[in-house]
Amino acid sequence: MTGAVVDAARGWIGTPYLHQASAKGAGADCLGLIRGVWREVVGREPAHVPPYTPDWAEPQGDEALWAAGVANLRAVPSGADWAPGQVLLFRMRDRSVAKHLGILSRVGATAAFVHAYSGHGVVESSLSHPWRRRVVARFLFPIS
Known part of the structure; x- marks a missing residue:
């Protein structure tokens, strides 16, 4: 089922960034x-x-x-493998709250994630070291 999550996320690529929106093709934030x-x-x-x-x-x-993730998604233990379809929660600055989300789309040497990024819209980005070190929690959608 994680393939369905990644496919759905990739279907949003190209959607413009729009704060508070959640409409494929029209606008979305993370x-x-x-x-x-x-x-x-x-x-x-x-x-x-x-x-x-x-x-x-x-x-x-x-x-x-983070609280909403715990309440509505399934937490991935910190030592568990990274897998496509996981929801990633990022802390963008040290000592600030975690407030960016994405969906892991690929793992390994070419790891990537799909996210809505201000000024860029919904894109698939490399999960480079600067991004990966900001991940503070991972979750799974509650599906079989």
């Missing part, structure tokens, strides 16, 4: 991409997402995305 893939591979979203600002969790130091 959370919107995860929500859209959820709808395609799991079904109805498990919770309503309230409006949020670009700095939504930083002032209060709230790890809201």
